Amino acid sequence: xxxxxxxxxxxxxxxxxxxxxxxxxxxxxxxxxxxxxxxxxxxxxxxxxxxxxxxxxxxxxxxxxxxxxxxxxxxxxxxxxxxxxxxxxxxxxxxxxxxxxxxxxxxxxxxxxxxxxxxxxxxxxxxxxxxxxxxxxxxxxxxxxxxxxxxxxxxxxxxxxxxxxxxxxxxxxxxxxxxxxxxxxxxxxxxxxxxxxxxxxx
DNA sequence: CCGGTGATGCCCT
DNA sequence: GGGCATCACCGGT
Numbered sequence: 001x002x003x004x005x006x007x008x009x010x011x012x013x014x015x016x017x018x019x020x021x022x023x024x025x026x027x028x029x030x031x032x033x034x035x036x037x038x039x040x041x042x043x044x045x046x047x048x049x050x051x052x053x054x055x056x057x058x059x060x061x062x063x064x065x066x067x068x069x070x071x072x073x074x075x076x077x078x079x080x081x082x083x084x085x086x087x088x089x090x091x092x093x094x095x096x097x098x099x100x101x102x103x104x105x106x107x108x109x110x111x112x113x114x115x116x117x118x119x120x121x122x123x124x125x126x127x128x129x130x131x132x133x134x135x136x137x138x139x140x141x142x143x144x145x146x147x148x149x150x151x152x153x154x155x156x157x158x159x160x161x162x163x164x165x166x167x168x169x170x171x172x173x174x175x176x177x178x179x180x181x182x183x184x185x186x187x188x189x190x191x192x193x194x195x196x197x198x199x200x201x202x
Numbered sequence: 203c204c205g206g207t208g209a210t211g212c213c214c215t
Numbered sequence: 216g217g218g219c220a221t222c223a224c225c226g227g228t
Contacts, residue, residue: 044228051228053205060205076227078203084228098228139228182228203227210222 002167003160009068009087013095016087017043018192022168025102027146029162032110034146036102036136038165040200042179043190044084046094050184054094063154064094071163072096073143073153080140081149085157085165100180100191101137103199104145111135111145138201172197 004023009016020038027034044052046064053074054064063072064086072084088095104111112118115135136142143149148163155163173195178186180202193200 042228053228056206058206074205074228075203078227082228096228100228179228205225205227207225208223210220212218212220214218215216 003158004069004165004167006069006158009085009158010089011087012089013045013087013092013097014043014190016085017041017097017190018174020085020097020099020165021174021192021194022170022172024105024166024168025099025142025146025163026166027148027152027163029147033106034110035106035166036104036142036146037199038099038101039103039197040099040101040137040191040193042098042100042192044096044098045190046088046092046096048092049095049188051179051182051186051188052094052096054096057094061094064096066154067156069156069158071152071155071157073148073150075150076140081143082139083143083146083148083152098139099142100139101193101199101201102142102146103197104136108135114147115141115145133198137199 023038025036046054053061068086070086084096084098136145157164175195176189177191179191
């Protein structure tokens with residue numbers, strides 16, 4: 001159960017995005033642990049990547065220029081947050097990895113509550129067991145399930161405190177695709193998923 | 203929703 | 216003109 005060290009994040013953003021697959025995202029909230037296995041990520045390569053917030057340095061994107069291993073969280077579409085980790089090698093100027101989906105491991109009942117996934121609230125959903133997949137299979141869904149919001153922005157993920165990431169237990173085959181929901185740099189194959197994992201988005 | 207952007211306006215100099 | 220504040224609008228990892 002060791003936390004990923006700073007050196008893990010001080011490597012090329014694309015590499016970190018791949019290596020985060022299988023690692024465990026932990027959020028400790030109200031004395032309870034929420035844990036999910038990272039199954040889908042996307043790399044955003046800062047100043048060379050027109051799809052990245054960090055393509056230009058602005059007050060919002062500044063964290064992606066800051067210390068690697070910290071969280072970068074932003075609010076989007078008026079209703080959800082996205083969770084990124086700052087990662088880049090020495091010769092990159094800015095960069096981050098968007099965590100797009102996790103497989104729930106610990107604290108599933110709390111996640112259901114956070115997502116309003118109670119049988120009483122979603123009878124039609126619970127009719128088909130499949131629907132539970134929707135608990136954390138998207139960037140906005142997983143932050144809601146994990147109770148991650150703006151106040152987690154810039155947290156140091158290498159400190160085992162409130163929000164951190166634990167090393168993976170084993171490597172698994174991954175698949176590489178184009179990134180989702182962007183208009184620029186759509187040719188880059190910077191989305192990564194654990195192969196045959198049913199908790200990824202889409 | 204809310205940050206980025208470009209437009210507008212005001213005042214200094 | 217140029218620096219800065221305000222504002223409306225737009226589009227979103």
